[in-house]
Amino acid sequence: MLVYGFINGTIYALIALGFSITFGVSRVANFAHGGLYILGGALTWYSLVKLGLPYFLSAILAVVAVGFLGALIYRVLLIRLRGLELSEVITTFAVGIVILELLRSMGLMGYEYRLPLFVEGSVDIFGVPVGIQRIIIVVVGAALLLALYLFVHHTKVGLAFRGVAQEEHTALSVGINPDRVSLLSLSIGSMICVISAVFILPLGTISVDDGYDVLIKALAVCIIGGLESTIGVIAASFIIGYIEVLTATYISSSYTMVVALASMLFILLVKPSGLFGKSKEIEERV
C-alpha cells in the first residue's frame, strides 16, 4: 500500500506538473493539457511503430513537436485573449477537444496503440513486487522536479519565469517580456506533459478517452495543491495517490475517483486557493 501509494502519487505529480508550470507563470489554465498528453503519446507511437525510429528519438521528436504546438497555441490564439480568463479556458478546452477528436477520427481507437515498456520485469520492494517501469516513473519524476528547480533558480530564463510569476508588470519594467515568457511557459508545460505521457502510457494503451481523464486528474491535483504552487502539486499528488490506494484497500475500489474529486470540492470549500496556493489568499482573509 505504501509503495503503490507513492508510485501513484508520482504519476499524479507528473501528470499535473506541466499544467501547474504553465498556470504558475502565464496564469493560463491550459485545458488542452489532456489533448497534448495523448498527442504526445500518439506521435511517439507513430514514429516508433510506423516510421521505425528508435524509441528515444521518437520520444524526443514528440516532445519537441508538442512543445512547438504549445508555443503556437499561445502565439496564435492566447496572445489575443490575455487577461480574459474565461476566454482562455474555453479556447484551450476547444483546442484539446479538437486534438483528441481529430486523433479519434484519424483512427486512434482500439487496443493496439501501446508504447512498449522501457524495461520488462519486476522487483520486490519491502516484499511487494513492483514493475520496473513504475520504478522508472518515480526516478523520472524526481529527476524532472530537480531539473525544474535548477532551471527556475539558476538560469536566466528560469529567473524570468519567476519574475513574471511574481509580478508581471514589475518584470516588464526590468526588461522581461511577459508574452515571450508566457509563450515559453506554455511550450515547456506542453513538453513536460509529453515527457510524462512517454513514461506513463506504456503502463496501458493509448486512448483518446484518457485525454479527458488526464485533464480532470491534473485539475484535481492543482486545485488541491494550489494552482501555481509546485510544492502544492507534489503534496496534493501524494495525498490523492495515498487516498486512492487506501480507499481501494479499505473502503471500495469503485470510490477511488470519487474520493479524489470529493477532496477537490472539499478544498475548494475550505481553502479556495488550495493547500499551498496564494492567488486568492488575501481575498480569503478579507
Next chain:
Amino acid sequence: MSTFFIRITVFVLAVFLLVPAMSNAASPAKGEPIIIGMPSSLKSLEASEALKAIKLAAEEINAKGGVKVGNAVRLLKVEEMETRDMEPGVPISDALLAIEKLFLEKKPHAVVLGPSRSEVLLAAMDLYAQYKMVSINVAMTPKFIEKYTQNPEKYKYCFRMGDARYVVGYLTKVMEKLKQDFGFTKVYIVVQDVLWSTAIGDGMKGWFEKNKWEVKGYDKYPTGASDFSSTMMKAKQSGAQVIVPIFDMHNSGILVQQWKEMKVPAIMAGFISPLMGSKAWTTFGDKIEGIINVVFQAGNIPLKKYEPSTKFYEAYKKRWGEQQSGHMPSEAYDSVYLLVQAIERAGSLDPDKLVKELEKTDFVGSIGRIKFKDHQFIFGDDPKTSAIAVAYQWKKGGRRVPVFPNSIAEERIDKPSSMK
C-alpha cells in the same frame, strides 16, 4: 458522307439506348433499395467493426442479386447514425435524438445492432415501438427481457442477440471446468463499475456462493481507473486461485500487466476487451499467456470445428483486415442475413409481417444456429443447435486456442506460469 455519318450516329445511339434496356429485361427489376439503419456508437471499436460486418453482409447479398420482396428484387443500403452512446458523459436523450434523426431522415426499413449502451437500448425500445421499427439489437442488459415481457405487444418490434446472463452461464461452466481439472475453489472477482459488467459480476458472485466456492473478494473499478495493485495484493494474500475480471475499458490492459508483474498465483478467466483480438499478443506480448477470455459470440474468433464462424472471420479479414473485438461483428453480420430471410419469407417490408417471420427464424449463422424465444436468441453449448460463446486461452506464440464449450474446444486449459 453526311448521310453515312447520320446513320452511324443513329446506330450508335440505338445501341446505347437498347443495350441497357435489354440487360434490364434480362434481370428482375431493381426497386428502391431496402434501407438498413445502424444507429450506434460508431467511434467505439466494437460498433465500428460491426458496421463493417453489416456492410460486408449487404455487399455479399447485393452481389448475389439482392433481396426478393414479392415479385421485385431490391438491393440493400446501409445507413449509419452516430449515437455516441458509449462515450463518457453523453446523455441518453442525445443518443435517442440521434436514433430518431435516423428514422426521420433516412427512413430505414429495419435497424440492426442498435445502441451499445444498455440504458440507451432500454429507452430506445419505446422509440422502436412508436415508429414500428423492426430492430435486432445487441446491447447486453438482462433488463431487455424484463421490459419485453411486461408488454410483448408494444415491444414486439424489438429482437436481441446478446445477454449478460448468458455470459454468466458460460463463465460458470468455465469455472466448473477449472474446478474439475485443477480443483480450484477460491475466487476473486474484479469488474468495471458499469451496468453490464456489474450484472455479470453479481451473477457470478451469486453462483460461486451457491456452488460452495469461496469468494475472496469482489472489487469494482470506475471506468478510467489505472491502478489495480490493491486488488492484486488482496487476491494474492487471500490465496485466490482464480481471478474473474469483467472489463471493456482500455485501461484493463494494466490489470493484466500488474497480474504478471506482481506474480499473482491465480489463473485469470473472464472478459477483458483489450485482450480479445488477435493483435493483443503483439500489443502485450507474453504477459497475457495463460489468460482465458470469453468471446461473447462465435464468429468473432475462427473455430476449426464450426465452419460458418471461420467463413465469416475470413471474409471479414479479406474485406477489412483482422477484427479485434470480441462481440458485435459476427452477430451484426448474421442479423442482416436473418433479416433478409425474414423479408423474403414475408414478401413484404411491412413491420408486422416482418416480426412474425423473424419470430420463426431458424438460421445457421456464424455465431451458431439462431432461433428466438421471447424475441431473445437462444444460447447453448453446441453451434449446431444454438448460438454459442467461446472461451479461449492465450497460449505460447500468441495462439488463441478455444477451450470451451467442448463441442468446439481444440485443446485443454493450461495453468499460467505463475501457478506452475
